[in-house]
Amino acid sequence: xxxxxxxxxxxxxxxHKKALMKNLAKSLIxxxxxxxxEAKAKELRPYIEKIITRSRNDTLHNRRIILRTINEPxxxxxxxxxxxxxxxxxxGGYTRIIKTGMxxxxxxxxxIIELV
Numbered sequence: 001x002x003x004x005x006x007x008x009x010x011x012x013x014x015x016h017k018k019a020l021m022k023n024l025a026k027s028l029i030x031x032x033x034x035x036x037x038e039a040k041a042k043e044l045r046p047y048i049e050k051i052i053t054r055s056r057n058d059t060l061h062n063r064r065i066i067l068r069t070i071n072e073p074x075x076x077x078x079x080x081x082x083x084x085x086x087x088x089x090x091x092g093g094y095t096r097i098i099k100t101g102m103x104x105x106x107x108x109x110x111x112i113i114e115l116v
Contacts, residue, residue, distance in 0.1 A: 008043050021047050022069060028095075029075050029083065033114035041097050041113040052094045052115075055084035083115065 010017055024044045027034050029051075036044070051069060054062045058080045067076060087094050098112045 008039055010039060010043065024048075025051060026070055026072065026075060028113060028115070029070070029079060032083075033112065035100065035110060035112050037103075038097075038099060038109040038111040041111040044113060045095050045097065049092065049094055051079070052083060052087060053092070055079040056088055058084065 010020065012020065020040075021044065024034075024036065024040060025048050028044065028048055051066055054066055063076060063080065066079065070076060070079075094116055096114050096116050098114070100110045100112055102108065103110050
């Protein structure tokens with residue numbers, strides 16, 4: 001039974017999925033826009049929005065919590081100095097998912113996820 005199992009597994013075990021989400025979040029913070037499969041984009045959205053919500057308030061506690069997820073000081077600085085203040089007045093919905101069609105190789109549904 002799958003009681004209380006949330007989210008997509010993306011064909012991976014727990015540790016691999018966690019690493020995938022960290023890497024996708026790092027790429028999105030760095031480039032502010034990326035193309036990935038639709039399932040990955042939909043799974044990444046709540047993950048990155050929680051991080052951005054934390055980055056709106058620059059405290060040592062929030063920095064340490066985000067540092068556990070994204071262990072790159074340059075990206076942490078970008079989050080707290082550029083991205084966080086940009087969304088200070090916004091209460092959520094920091095990302096946009098745009099469906100782009102099918103990938104030619106394996107016909108996977110593709111999407112662009114970007115920061116609004």
